Amino acid sequence: MRAWHLPAAAALALLFPCAPRAAAADGPPGVEPPALPPAAREVGIDERPGRAIDTALAFEDMTGRRAPLAEHFDGQRPVLVTLAYFRCPMLCDLVLRGLVSGLKRLDYHVGDQYRALTVSFDPRDTPEAAARKRTATLSALGPGGAAGADAWPFLTGEQPEIRALTDDLGFRYAYEADTDQYAHPAGVFVLTPEGRISRVLYGAEFSARDLRLALLEASRGQVGTAFDRVIMTCYRYDPASRRYGPYVMGLLRLGGAAILCGVVTALALFRWSGRRRRQEGAR
Template identity: 45%
Template sequence: MKTMRALSLIAAIAFAAAPVFAQRQEPLPADLEDVGIDEHLGDNVPLDASFTDETGRRVTLAEYFESGRPVILNLGYFSCPMLCGLVTNGMLEGLEGLAWTPGDKFAVITLSIDPLESHTLAKLKKQNYIKEFGRPAAATGWHFLTGAEPQIKRVTEAVGFNYAWNDDRQEYAHAAALFVLTPEGKISRYLYGIEHSPKDLRLALLEASEGKMGSAFDKILLYCFYYDSAKGRYAPAAMNMMRGGGFLTILVLGVGILVMKRRESRRADPAA
Protein backbone atom coordinates (compact mmCIF):
# COMPACT_ATOMS: atom_id res chain seq x y z
CA MET A 1 0.00 0.00 0.00
CA LYS A 2 2.94 2.40 0.64
CA THR A 3 4.05 1.87 -2.96
CA MET A 4 0.49 2.50 -4.14
CA ARG A 5 0.27 5.75 -2.17
CA ALA A 6 3.59 6.91 -3.61
CA LEU A 7 2.45 6.14 -7.15
CA SER A 8 -0.87 7.86 -6.47
CA LEU A 9 0.88 11.01 -5.26
CA ILE A 10 3.12 11.13 -8.33
CA ALA A 11 0.18 10.51 -10.65
CA ALA A 12 -2.00 13.07 -8.89
CA ILE A 13 0.61 15.77 -9.55
CA ALA A 14 0.94 14.68 -13.17
CA PHE A 15 -2.77 14.32 -13.90
CA ALA A 16 -4.46 17.05 -11.84
CA ALA A 17 -4.13 19.90 -14.32
CA ALA A 18 -5.61 18.25 -17.43
CA PRO A 19 -6.89 15.03 -19.00
CA VAL A 20 -4.06 12.70 -19.76
CA PHE A 21 -2.90 9.63 -21.57
CA ALA A 22 -2.59 6.53 -19.48
CA GLN A 23 1.12 5.87 -20.03
CA ARG A 24 3.10 9.11 -19.75
CA GLN A 25 2.44 12.82 -19.49
CA GLU A 26 2.64 14.93 -22.65
CA PRO A 27 0.54 17.63 -24.35
CA LEU A 28 -2.69 16.39 -25.92
CA PRO A 29 -2.99 16.48 -29.72
CA ALA A 30 -5.42 19.04 -31.16
CA ASP A 31 -8.06 16.38 -31.86
CA LEU A 32 -8.13 15.46 -28.17
CA GLU A 33 -8.61 18.94 -26.73
CA ASP A 34 -12.21 18.15 -25.80
CA VAL A 35 -11.19 15.24 -23.58
CA GLY A 36 -12.26 15.94 -20.01
CA ILE A 37 -15.39 16.18 -17.90
CA ASP A 38 -18.42 18.45 -18.25
CA GLU A 39 -20.44 18.39 -15.04
CA HIS A 40 -24.12 17.52 -15.36
CA LEU A 41 -25.13 17.65 -11.71
CA GLY A 42 -28.77 16.75 -11.22
CA ASP A 43 -29.10 15.02 -14.59
CA ASN A 44 -30.13 11.38 -14.86
CA VAL A 45 -28.07 8.50 -16.17
CA PRO A 46 -29.95 6.23 -18.63
CA LEU A 47 -31.17 3.43 -16.38
CA ASP A 48 -32.37 1.46 -19.41
CA ALA A 49 -28.82 1.28 -20.83
CA SER A 50 -27.93 -2.39 -21.26
CA PHE A 51 -24.63 -4.13 -20.61
CA THR A 52 -23.09 -7.51 -19.81
CA ASP A 53 -21.95 -8.18 -16.26
CA GLU A 54 -18.89 -10.18 -15.23
CA THR A 55 -20.89 -13.43 -15.32
CA GLY A 56 -21.99 -12.91 -18.93
CA ARG A 57 -25.55 -11.96 -17.96
CA ARG A 58 -27.36 -9.17 -19.79
CA VAL A 59 -28.31 -6.40 -17.39
CA THR A 60 -29.59 -2.84 -17.34
CA LEU A 61 -28.36 -0.10 -15.03
CA ALA A 62 -31.81 0.00 -13.44
CA GLU A 63 -31.10 -3.33 -11.73
CA TYR A 64 -28.46 -1.69 -9.56
CA PHE A 65 -30.79 1.05 -8.37
CA GLU A 66 -33.75 -1.11 -7.36
CA SER A 67 -32.57 -1.38 -3.75
CA GLY A 68 -32.88 2.36 -3.19
CA ARG A 69 -29.15 2.77 -2.51
CA PRO A 70 -26.70 5.31 -3.96
CA VAL A 71 -24.19 4.13 -6.53
CA ILE A 72 -20.54 4.98 -7.21
CA LEU A 73 -19.88 4.89 -10.96
CA ASN A 74 -16.26 4.15 -11.92
CA LEU A 75 -15.46 4.64 -15.64
CA GLY A 76 -12.31 3.37 -17.35
CA TYR A 77 -11.20 0.22 -19.12
CA PHE A 78 -9.74 -3.00 -17.82
CA SER A 79 -6.67 -3.13 -20.07
CA CYS A 80 -5.68 0.47 -19.31
CA PRO A 81 -1.91 0.56 -18.71
CA MET A 82 -1.98 3.00 -15.79
CA LEU A 83 -4.58 5.69 -15.06
CA CYS A 84 -7.69 3.51 -14.77
CA GLY A 85 -5.94 1.23 -12.32
CA LEU A 86 -4.85 4.21 -10.23
CA VAL A 87 -8.42 5.56 -10.14
CA THR A 88 -9.89 2.20 -9.12
CA ASN A 89 -7.11 1.51 -6.63
CA GLY A 90 -7.61 4.96 -5.13
CA MET A 91 -11.31 4.25 -4.76
CA LEU A 92 -10.51 0.89 -3.20
CA GLU A 93 -8.23 2.49 -0.60
CA GLY A 94 -11.04 4.87 0.32
CA LEU A 95 -13.54 2.02 0.55
CA GLU A 96 -11.19 0.12 2.84
CA GLY A 97 -11.54 2.93 5.36
CA LEU A 98 -15.35 2.75 5.36
CA ALA A 99 -17.36 0.61 7.73
CA TRP A 100 -19.87 0.22 4.91
CA THR A 101 -19.36 -2.44 2.24
CA PRO A 102 -20.63 -2.39 -1.37
CA GLY A 103 -23.88 -4.31 -1.41
CA ASP A 104 -24.75 -3.12 2.08
CA LYS A 105 -25.68 0.56 1.95
CA PHE A 106 -24.46 1.37 -1.56
CA ALA A 107 -23.29 -0.22 -4.82
CA VAL A 108 -20.29 0.28 -7.11
CA ILE A 109 -20.37 -0.03 -10.89
CA THR A 110 -17.08 -0.29 -12.76
CA LEU A 111 -17.94 0.17 -16.43
CA SER A 112 -15.46 -0.35 -19.27
CA ILE A 113 -15.46 2.33 -21.96
CA ASP A 114 -13.78 -0.09 -24.38
CA PRO A 115 -16.45 -1.94 -26.43
CA LEU A 116 -13.91 -4.63 -27.36
CA GLU A 117 -13.42 -5.82 -23.78
CA SER A 118 -15.26 -8.97 -22.71
CA HIS A 119 -17.05 -10.11 -19.59
CA THR A 120 -14.26 -12.67 -19.14
CA LEU A 121 -11.75 -9.88 -18.52
CA ALA A 122 -14.30 -8.11 -16.33
CA LYS A 123 -14.65 -11.27 -14.23
CA LEU A 124 -10.89 -11.52 -13.77
CA LYS A 125 -10.64 -7.87 -12.72
CA LYS A 126 -13.48 -8.29 -10.25
CA GLN A 127 -11.88 -11.34 -8.68
CA ASN A 128 -8.61 -9.45 -8.25
CA TYR A 129 -10.22 -6.40 -6.68
CA ILE A 130 -12.49 -8.34 -4.33
CA LYS A 131 -9.48 -10.35 -3.18
CA GLU A 132 -7.48 -7.16 -2.63
CA PHE A 133 -10.42 -5.61 -0.77
CA GLY A 134 -10.54 -8.53 1.62
CA ARG A 135 -14.33 -8.39 2.00
CA PRO A 136 -15.93 -11.27 0.07
CA ALA A 137 -19.39 -9.82 0.73
CA ALA A 138 -18.50 -6.89 -1.53
CA ALA A 139 -18.89 -9.20 -4.54
CA THR A 140 -22.67 -8.78 -4.30
CA GLY A 141 -22.46 -5.00 -4.56
CA TRP A 142 -19.50 -4.28 -6.84
CA HIS A 143 -20.36 -4.90 -10.48
CA PHE A 144 -18.00 -4.97 -13.48
CA LEU A 145 -19.72 -4.26 -16.79
CA THR A 146 -18.86 -4.31 -20.49
CA GLY A 147 -21.00 -3.37 -23.45
CA ALA A 148 -21.47 -2.06 -26.97
CA GLU A 149 -20.23 1.43 -27.82
CA PRO A 150 -23.71 3.02 -28.27
CA GLN A 151 -24.71 1.92 -24.76
CA ILE A 152 -21.38 3.04 -23.29
CA LYS A 153 -21.75 6.43 -24.97
CA ARG A 154 -25.21 6.90 -23.49
CA VAL A 155 -23.74 6.68 -20.01
CA THR A 156 -20.54 8.64 -20.62
CA GLU A 157 -22.41 11.46 -22.37
CA ALA A 158 -24.96 11.59 -19.55
CA VAL A 159 -22.25 12.18 -16.93
CA GLY A 160 -20.12 14.37 -19.22
CA PHE A 161 -17.17 11.97 -19.41
CA ASN A 162 -15.42 12.89 -22.67
CA TYR A 163 -12.72 10.52 -23.86
CA ALA A 164 -11.02 9.55 -27.14
CA TRP A 165 -9.04 6.72 -28.69
CA ASN A 166 -5.52 7.44 -29.93
CA ASP A 167 -4.38 5.15 -32.75
CA ASP A 168 -0.70 5.96 -32.38
CA ARG A 169 -0.60 5.05 -28.69
CA GLN A 170 -3.30 2.39 -28.89
CA GLU A 171 -5.01 3.67 -25.76
CA TYR A 172 -7.80 5.94 -24.54
CA ALA A 173 -7.25 9.47 -23.32
CA HIS A 174 -9.58 10.29 -20.44
CA ALA A 175 -9.87 12.13 -17.14
CA ALA A 176 -9.79 10.73 -13.61
CA ALA A 177 -12.99 10.92 -11.58
CA LEU A 178 -15.72 9.00 -9.78
CA PHE A 179 -19.40 9.76 -10.22
CA VAL A 180 -21.74 9.43 -7.23
CA LEU A 181 -25.37 8.78 -8.16
CA THR A 182 -28.56 8.99 -6.13
CA PRO A 183 -30.85 5.95 -5.64
CA GLU A 184 -32.95 7.41 -8.48
CA GLY A 185 -30.00 7.60 -10.87
CA LYS A 186 -29.35 11.34 -10.67
CA ILE A 187 -25.79 12.67 -10.70
CA SER A 188 -25.14 13.90 -7.18
CA ARG A 189 -21.38 14.50 -7.03
CA TYR A 190 -18.17 14.36 -9.07
CA LEU A 191 -15.07 13.25 -7.16
CA TYR A 192 -11.96 14.16 -9.14
CA GLY A 193 -8.49 12.67 -9.04
CA ILE A 194 -7.11 9.29 -8.08
CA GLU A 195 -7.20 9.53 -4.29
CA HIS A 196 -10.50 9.51 -2.41
CA SER A 197 -10.46 9.59 1.36
CA PRO A 198 -12.95 7.51 3.36
CA LYS A 199 -14.42 10.80 4.63
CA ASP A 200 -15.06 12.10 1.11
CA LEU A 201 -16.62 8.82 -0.03
CA ARG A 202 -18.75 8.65 3.10
CA LEU A 203 -20.00 12.23 2.77
CA ALA A 204 -20.64 11.83 -0.97
CA LEU A 205 -22.74 8.72 -0.33
CA LEU A 206 -24.60 10.43 2.51
CA GLU A 207 -25.26 13.41 0.26
CA ALA A 208 -26.50 11.18 -2.57
CA SER A 209 -28.85 9.35 -0.22
CA GLU A 210 -30.10 12.70 1.16
CA GLY A 211 -29.11 11.57 4.63
CA LYS A 212 -31.26 8.44 4.48
CA MET A 213 -28.30 6.14 5.06
CA GLY A 214 -26.06 6.34 8.09
CA SER A 215 -26.60 7.22 11.72
CA ALA A 216 -27.80 10.44 13.36
CA PHE A 217 -24.15 11.40 13.77
CA ASP A 218 -23.63 10.93 10.01
CA LYS A 219 -26.48 13.34 9.32
CA ILE A 220 -24.88 15.94 11.60
CA LEU A 221 -21.53 15.31 9.90
CA LEU A 222 -23.07 15.90 6.47
CA TYR A 223 -24.65 19.13 7.74
CA CYS A 224 -21.25 20.39 8.91
CA PHE A 225 -19.38 19.77 5.62
CA TYR A 226 -19.75 20.96 2.04
CA TYR A 227 -18.02 19.90 -1.18
CA ASP A 228 -15.26 22.34 -2.14
CA SER A 229 -14.99 21.90 -5.91
CA ALA A 230 -11.82 24.00 -6.07
CA LYS A 231 -10.02 21.66 -3.68
CA GLY A 232 -11.83 18.53 -4.84
CA ARG A 233 -12.83 17.40 -1.36
CA TYR A 234 -15.31 18.01 1.43
CA ALA A 235 -14.43 20.88 3.75
CA PRO A 236 -15.92 22.10 7.05
CA ALA A 237 -18.85 24.49 6.73
CA ALA A 238 -17.94 26.90 9.54
CA MET A 239 -21.38 28.43 10.00
CA ASN A 240 -23.13 25.06 9.95
CA MET A 241 -20.60 23.67 12.41
CA MET A 242 -21.34 26.59 14.75
CA ARG A 243 -25.06 25.99 14.36
CA GLY A 244 -24.62 22.26 14.82
CA GLY A 245 -22.44 22.83 17.86
CA GLY A 246 -25.00 25.22 19.29
CA PHE A 247 -27.77 22.70 18.72
CA LEU A 248 -25.79 19.96 20.45
CA THR A 249 -25.04 22.30 23.36
CA ILE A 250 -28.72 23.12 23.76
CA LEU A 251 -29.60 19.44 23.49
CA VAL A 252 -27.10 18.46 26.19
CA LEU A 253 -28.27 21.27 28.47
CA GLY A 254 -31.89 20.29 27.91
CA VAL A 255 -31.22 16.66 28.79
CA GLY A 256 -29.26 17.77 31.87
CA ILE A 257 -32.09 20.02 33.08
CA LEU A 258 -34.63 17.24 32.52
CA VAL A 259 -32.55 14.78 34.57
CA MET A 260 -32.13 17.31 37.39
CA LYS A 261 -35.87 18.04 37.50
CA ARG A 262 -36.67 14.34 37.70
CA ARG A 263 -34.25 13.90 40.59
CA GLU A 264 -35.75 16.88 42.43
CA SER A 265 -39.29 15.59 41.95
CA ARG A 266 -38.29 12.20 43.36
CA ARG A 267 -36.77 13.83 46.44
CA ALA A 268 -39.91 15.93 46.99
CA ASP A 269 -42.21 12.90 46.70
CA PRO A 270 -41.86 10.63 49.80
CA ALA A 271 -43.52 7.76 47.94
CA ALA A 272 -40.89 7.87 45.21
Protein backbone atom coordinates (compact mmCIF):
# COMPACT_ATOMS: atom_id res chain seq x y z
CA MET A 1 0.00 0.00 0.00
CA ARG A 2 2.70 2.52 0.93
CA ALA A 3 4.30 2.22 -2.49
CA TRP A 4 1.53 4.35 -3.99
CA HIS A 5 0.25 6.08 -0.85
CA LEU A 6 2.68 9.02 -0.98
CA PRO A 7 2.03 10.08 -4.59
CA ALA A 8 -1.72 9.79 -4.08
CA ALA A 9 -1.57 11.82 -0.87
CA ALA A 10 0.54 14.45 -2.60
CA ALA A 11 -1.97 14.78 -5.42
CA LEU A 12 -4.85 15.14 -3.00
CA ALA A 13 -2.93 17.74 -1.00
CA LEU A 14 -2.36 19.73 -4.17
CA LEU A 15 -5.80 19.40 -5.69
CA PHE A 16 -7.71 19.93 -2.47
CA PRO A 17 -5.54 22.21 -0.32
CA CYS A 18 -8.45 22.99 2.01
CA ALA A 19 -9.43 19.37 2.60
CA PRO A 20 -7.74 18.93 6.02
CA ARG A 21 -9.36 22.11 7.35
CA ALA A 22 -12.77 21.05 6.10
CA ALA A 23 -12.40 17.61 7.63
CA ALA A 24 -11.57 19.15 10.97
CA ALA A 25 -14.66 21.34 10.83
CA ASP A 26 -17.05 18.60 9.77
CA GLY A 27 -15.65 15.67 11.75
CA PRO A 28 -16.54 14.59 15.29
CA PRO A 29 -15.42 17.02 18.01
CA GLY A 30 -11.99 16.27 19.38
CA VAL A 31 -11.07 13.96 16.51
CA GLU A 32 -8.12 15.13 14.43
CA PRO A 33 -8.15 14.40 10.69
CA PRO A 34 -5.55 11.88 9.45
CA ALA A 35 -2.22 13.60 8.92
CA LEU A 36 -0.39 13.49 5.62
CA PRO A 37 2.95 11.65 5.58
CA PRO A 38 5.88 13.97 6.34
CA ALA A 39 7.19 13.81 2.76
CA ALA A 40 3.78 14.70 1.32
CA ARG A 41 3.67 17.93 3.36
CA GLU A 42 6.63 19.28 1.41
CA VAL A 43 5.17 18.87 -2.08
CA GLY A 44 3.35 21.43 -4.17
CA ILE A 45 3.73 23.92 -6.99
CA ASP A 46 4.82 27.52 -6.46
CA GLU A 47 3.39 29.39 -9.42
CA ARG A 48 5.95 31.61 -11.12
CA PRO A 49 4.27 33.08 -14.21
CA GLY A 50 6.67 34.78 -16.56
CA ARG A 51 9.76 33.15 -15.08
CA ALA A 52 12.22 31.80 -17.63
CA ILE A 53 13.67 28.36 -17.09
CA ASP A 54 17.39 27.88 -17.59
CA THR A 55 17.46 26.41 -21.10
CA ALA A 56 21.21 25.85 -20.84
CA LEU A 57 20.57 22.90 -18.50
CA ALA A 58 21.57 19.69 -20.27
CA PHE A 59 19.61 16.40 -20.20
CA GLU A 60 19.83 13.08 -22.02
CA ASP A 61 17.13 11.97 -24.45
CA MET A 62 15.92 8.41 -25.13
CA THR A 63 18.99 7.64 -27.25
CA GLY A 64 21.43 8.80 -24.59
CA ARG A 65 22.32 12.01 -26.43
CA ARG A 66 22.99 14.90 -24.07
CA ALA A 67 21.77 18.36 -25.14
CA PRO A 68 20.58 21.62 -23.55
CA LEU A 69 16.89 22.26 -23.04
CA ALA A 70 17.19 25.14 -25.52
CA GLU A 71 17.08 22.50 -28.24
CA HIS A 72 13.41 21.90 -27.43
CA PHE A 73 12.31 25.55 -27.58
CA ASP A 74 12.20 26.91 -31.14
CA GLY A 75 10.77 30.36 -30.43
CA GLN A 76 7.63 29.55 -32.43
CA ARG A 77 5.64 26.81 -30.70
CA PRO A 78 4.62 26.59 -27.02
CA VAL A 79 5.81 23.58 -25.02
CA LEU A 80 3.86 21.35 -22.63
CA VAL A 81 6.23 20.19 -19.88
CA THR A 82 5.49 17.28 -17.54
CA LEU A 83 7.74 16.15 -14.70
CA ALA A 84 7.50 12.42 -14.00
CA TYR A 85 9.73 9.60 -12.85
CA PHE A 86 9.44 6.47 -14.91
CA ARG A 87 8.93 3.87 -12.18
CA CYS A 88 6.22 5.86 -10.41
CA PRO A 89 3.56 3.36 -9.32
CA MET A 90 0.54 5.55 -10.00
CA LEU A 91 0.41 9.35 -10.16
CA CYS A 92 2.88 10.00 -13.01
CA ASP A 93 1.07 7.56 -15.27
CA LEU A 94 -2.27 9.16 -14.36
CA VAL A 95 -0.97 12.61 -15.35
CA LEU A 96 0.51 11.36 -18.63
CA ARG A 97 -2.63 9.39 -19.51
CA GLY A 98 -4.81 12.36 -18.62
CA LEU A 99 -2.70 14.64 -20.80
CA VAL A 100 -2.84 12.23 -23.74
CA SER A 101 -6.60 11.88 -23.31
CA GLY A 102 -7.05 15.66 -23.49
CA LEU A 103 -4.70 16.03 -26.45
CA LYS A 104 -6.57 13.34 -28.40
CA ARG A 105 -9.69 15.53 -28.25
CA LEU A 106 -7.73 18.57 -29.40
CA ASP A 107 -7.40 19.29 -33.10
CA TYR A 108 -3.80 20.41 -32.61
CA HIS A 109 -0.97 17.98 -33.28
CA VAL A 110 2.27 17.54 -31.36
CA GLY A 111 5.11 18.77 -33.51
CA ASP A 112 2.85 21.10 -35.49
CA GLN A 113 1.08 23.62 -33.24
CA TYR A 114 2.96 22.72 -30.06
CA ARG A 115 5.76 20.62 -28.66
CA ALA A 116 5.85 18.48 -25.51
CA LEU A 117 8.58 17.50 -23.09
CA THR A 118 8.65 14.99 -20.25
CA VAL A 119 11.57 15.14 -17.82
CA SER A 120 12.29 12.63 -15.06
CA PHE A 121 13.11 14.05 -11.65
CA ASP A 122 14.68 10.76 -10.52
CA PRO A 123 18.42 10.80 -11.34
CA ARG A 124 18.42 7.00 -11.39
CA ASP A 125 16.16 6.86 -14.46
CA THR A 126 17.97 5.83 -17.65
CA PRO A 127 17.51 6.65 -21.35
CA GLU A 128 16.25 3.08 -21.83
CA ALA A 129 13.50 3.65 -19.25
CA ALA A 130 12.69 6.97 -20.93
CA ALA A 131 12.35 5.23 -24.31
CA ARG A 132 9.97 2.61 -22.89
CA LYS A 133 7.82 5.22 -21.15
CA ARG A 134 7.70 7.38 -24.25
CA THR A 135 6.62 4.48 -26.46
CA ALA A 136 3.83 3.54 -24.06
CA THR A 137 2.66 7.14 -23.72
CA LEU A 138 2.70 8.18 -27.37
CA SER A 139 1.14 4.96 -28.63
CA ALA A 140 -2.04 6.04 -26.82
CA LEU A 141 -2.23 9.14 -29.04
CA GLY A 142 -3.25 6.92 -31.94
CA PRO A 143 -2.24 7.41 -35.58
CA GLY A 144 0.62 9.86 -35.81
CA GLY A 145 1.14 9.77 -32.06
CA ALA A 146 4.64 8.35 -32.26
CA ALA A 147 5.96 11.53 -33.82
CA GLY A 148 9.63 12.30 -34.27
CA ALA A 149 11.83 12.28 -31.22
CA ASP A 150 12.02 16.06 -31.31
CA ALA A 151 8.22 16.46 -31.01
CA TRP A 152 7.84 14.85 -27.58
CA PRO A 153 11.13 13.63 -26.10
CA PHE A 154 11.42 11.98 -22.68
CA LEU A 155 14.55 13.13 -20.85
CA THR A 156 16.70 12.03 -17.95
CA GLY A 157 19.36 13.99 -16.08
CA GLU A 158 21.73 14.37 -13.18
CA GLN A 159 20.63 15.64 -9.78
CA PRO A 160 22.04 19.22 -10.11
CA GLU A 161 20.24 19.81 -13.42
CA ILE A 162 17.04 18.20 -12.15
CA ARG A 163 17.03 20.34 -9.03
CA ALA A 164 17.70 23.51 -11.04
CA LEU A 165 14.82 22.79 -13.44
CA THR A 166 12.32 21.88 -10.73
CA ASP A 167 13.28 25.01 -8.80
CA ASP A 168 12.73 27.16 -11.89
CA LEU A 169 9.29 25.62 -12.40
CA GLY A 170 8.37 25.80 -8.71
CA PHE A 171 7.82 22.03 -8.60
CA ARG A 172 8.35 20.79 -5.03
CA TYR A 173 8.75 17.06 -4.45
CA ALA A 174 10.23 14.83 -1.75
CA TYR A 175 11.91 11.43 -1.62
CA GLU A 176 10.63 8.89 0.90
CA ALA A 177 13.47 6.47 1.73
CA ASP A 178 11.20 3.95 3.48
CA THR A 179 9.25 3.25 0.29
CA ASP A 180 11.91 4.31 -2.24
CA GLN A 181 9.28 6.52 -3.89
CA TYR A 182 8.69 10.23 -4.46
CA ALA A 183 5.84 12.35 -3.20
CA HIS A 184 5.04 14.95 -5.84
CA PRO A 185 2.24 17.16 -7.18
CA ALA A 186 0.16 16.57 -10.29
CA GLY A 187 0.07 19.05 -13.14
CA VAL A 188 1.32 20.21 -16.52
CA PHE A 189 3.40 23.32 -17.16
CA VAL A 190 2.64 25.35 -20.27
CA LEU A 191 5.69 27.30 -21.43
CA THR A 192 6.07 29.96 -24.08
CA PRO A 193 8.11 29.23 -27.21
CA GLU A 194 11.01 31.05 -25.52
CA GLY A 195 10.86 28.95 -22.34
CA ARG A 196 8.92 31.18 -19.92
CA ILE A 197 6.21 29.81 -17.63
CA SER A 198 2.82 30.84 -18.97
CA ARG A 199 0.35 28.64 -17.08
CA VAL A 200 0.08 25.58 -14.83
CA LEU A 201 -2.77 23.14 -15.39
CA TYR A 202 -3.42 21.16 -12.23
CA GLY A 203 -4.61 17.62 -11.68
CA ALA A 204 -4.51 14.41 -13.67
CA GLU A 205 -7.28 15.21 -16.16
CA PHE A 206 -7.05 17.98 -18.73
CA SER A 207 -9.90 19.15 -20.93
CA ALA A 208 -9.31 19.92 -24.58
CA ARG A 209 -10.65 23.44 -23.97
CA ASP A 210 -8.14 24.16 -21.19
CA LEU A 211 -5.27 22.76 -23.25
CA ARG A 212 -6.30 24.76 -26.31
CA LEU A 213 -6.65 28.03 -24.41
CA ALA A 214 -3.40 27.50 -22.48
CA LEU A 215 -1.49 26.86 -25.71
CA LEU A 216 -3.08 29.89 -27.36
CA GLU A 217 -2.21 32.01 -24.34
CA ALA A 218 1.38 30.77 -24.23
CA SER A 219 1.86 31.46 -27.93
CA ARG A 220 0.11 34.84 -27.69
CA GLY A 221 -2.35 33.69 -30.32
CA GLN A 222 0.30 32.61 -32.81
CA VAL A 223 -0.96 29.01 -33.06
CA GLY A 224 -4.44 27.91 -34.04
CA THR A 225 -7.00 29.49 -36.34
CA ALA A 226 -8.57 32.95 -36.43
CA PHE A 227 -11.62 31.43 -34.74
CA ASP A 228 -9.38 30.15 -31.92
CA ARG A 229 -8.13 33.68 -31.35
CA VAL A 230 -11.70 34.93 -31.14
CA ILE A 231 -12.52 32.24 -28.59
CA MET A 232 -9.45 33.22 -26.57
CA THR A 233 -10.90 36.71 -26.03
CA CYS A 234 -14.03 35.16 -24.49
CA TYR A 235 -12.29 32.99 -21.88
CA ARG A 236 -9.99 33.75 -18.98
CA TYR A 237 -8.12 31.58 -16.50
CA ASP A 238 -9.83 31.52 -13.10
CA PRO A 239 -7.27 31.04 -10.30
CA ALA A 240 -10.01 29.92 -7.89
CA SER A 241 -11.25 27.03 -10.02
CA ARG A 242 -7.88 26.53 -11.78
CA ARG A 243 -9.78 26.30 -15.06
CA TYR A 244 -10.61 28.52 -18.01
CA GLY A 245 -14.10 29.99 -17.96
CA PRO A 246 -16.24 32.51 -19.87
CA TYR A 247 -14.95 36.06 -19.64
CA VAL A 248 -17.87 38.50 -19.37
CA MET A 249 -16.02 41.53 -20.74
CA GLY A 250 -14.70 39.48 -23.64
CA LEU A 251 -18.21 38.29 -24.48
CA LEU A 252 -19.52 41.86 -24.24
CA ARG A 253 -16.77 43.11 -26.53
CA LEU A 254 -17.48 40.34 -29.02
CA GLY A 255 -21.20 41.11 -28.86
CA GLY A 256 -20.52 44.82 -29.29
CA ALA A 257 -18.31 44.14 -32.29
CA ALA A 258 -21.03 41.97 -33.84
CA ILE A 259 -23.63 44.71 -33.30
CA LEU A 260 -21.32 47.33 -34.79
CA CYS A 261 -20.70 45.15 -37.83
CA GLY A 262 -24.43 44.65 -38.21
CA VAL A 263 -25.11 48.40 -38.03
CA VAL A 264 -22.35 49.21 -40.53
CA THR A 265 -23.64 46.53 -42.90
CA ALA A 266 -27.21 47.81 -42.59
CA LEU A 267 -26.12 51.42 -43.30
CA ALA A 268 -24.08 50.29 -46.30
CA LEU A 269 -27.07 48.37 -47.69
CA PHE A 270 -29.35 51.35 -47.05
CA ARG A 271 -27.02 53.71 -48.91
CA TRP A 272 -26.61 51.25 -51.77
CA SER A 273 -30.36 50.79 -52.03
CA GLY A 274 -30.95 54.56 -52.04
CA ARG A 275 -28.32 55.12 -54.72
CA ARG A 276 -29.86 52.40 -56.87
CA ARG A 277 -33.34 53.93 -56.58
CA ARG A 278 -31.99 57.33 -57.58
CA GLN A 279 -30.24 55.84 -60.60
CA GLU A 280 -33.43 54.06 -61.69
CA GLY A 281 -35.43 57.28 -61.21
CA ALA A 282 -32.97 59.22 -63.38
CA ARG A 283 -33.65 56.85 -66.24
